[in-house]
Amino acid sequence: MQNAIITITNLRLRTYIGFNPDEQEKKQDVVLNIEIHYPGDKACSSDVVDEALNYKVITKTIIDHVENGRFLLLEKLVSSVLDIAKGHHWVTFARVTIDKPHALRFADSVSLSLSWQQEE
Template identity: 75%
Template sequence: MITNLRLRTYIGLNLEEKNKKQDIVLNIEVHYPVEEACLNDNIEDALNYKVITKAIINHVENGRFLLLERLVSSVLRITVDHRWVTYAKVTIDKPHALRFADSVSLSLSWQK
C-alpha cells in the first residue's frame, strides 16, 4: 500500500483551480501474488512500488484535470498496468475543496 502520497496538480473547473496547482493526497492499495517473494526474499519476485510511484508522480504533476473522477481513474490505470496486479484501489483526496470539510475524496477499484 502506498499511503498518503502528497502531490500537486492542476485540478478543478474554476479559473483559479486551472491556473494554480493544488495539493492532493493519494492512497493506493495493490494486491499481487506475494508467495514467492515471501519465501525467497528475491527482489525479482516482488512488485516494484518505486516504479509505480514514479509513473504516478509524473502523470499527476504534469497533468491537468477538470474532474477528480478522471484523475482517480487515470491513476488506477497506471497502478494496474503490471501483469501481476490482481486488485487495486485508488483513493484521492482534494483537501479544502469544500468549506467546512477536510477534503473531497473519490475511490475507484479494479479486480482481475
Template identity: 70%
Template sequence: MPLSQAIIKVTNLRLRTFIGFNQDERDKQQDVVINIEIHYPADRSFQTDDVADALNYKVITKKVIQHVEEGRFLLLEKLVADVLDICREHPSVTLARVTIDKPHALRFADSVSLSLEYQA
C-alpha cells in the same frame, strides 16, 4: 508454503497538480492526497527473496508522481482513473484501490475524495 495476497499500501502521498474546471483551479496548482492499495500474490518473492519476483512499489509511485505533477485534470474522476490504471499495469496485480482527496475543495469540509477499484 502458499501465502495469501500481499497488500502494498501507499498512504497519504501528497502532491500538487492542476485539478478542477473553475478558472482559478486551472491557473493554480492544488494539493491532492493519494492513497493506494495494491494486492498481488507474493508466493514467488517470498520463496526466492528476489526483487525481480516482487511488485516494485517505488516504480509505481514514481509513475504516479510524474503523471499527477505533469498533468492537468478537469475532474477528480479522471485523475483517480489514471492513477488506478498505473497501479494495475503490472500483470500480477489482482486488486487495486485508489482514493484521492482534494483538501479544501469545499468551504466547510476538510476535503472531498473519490475512490475507484479494479479487480482482476
C-alpha cells in the same frame, strides 16, 4: 497463495485539478492512497528482488503523471492513477482514493475512490 498487499499512504502531490478558472491557474494539493494486491508467494519464499512488485517504479510513474497533468474532474484523475496502479500483469486488485483538501468550505477534503479487480 499468499496475497501481498502494497499500501501507499498519504502520497502528497500538487496538480491542476478542477474546472473553475482559479483552479486551472494554480496547482492544488491532492493526497493519494493506493492499495495494490498481487500474489506474493515467490517473493516471500525466495527473497529475490525480481519476484516482488516494484512499488517505487509504480509510485514514480504516478508522481510524474499527477504532477505533470491537468485534470478537470477528480474522477478522471483517480481513474488514470488506477490505470497505472493496475498496470503490471501480476496485479489482481487495486484501489485508489484521492483527497482534494479544502475543496469544500467547511470540510477537510473531498475524496473519490475507484477500485479494479482482475476477472477470474
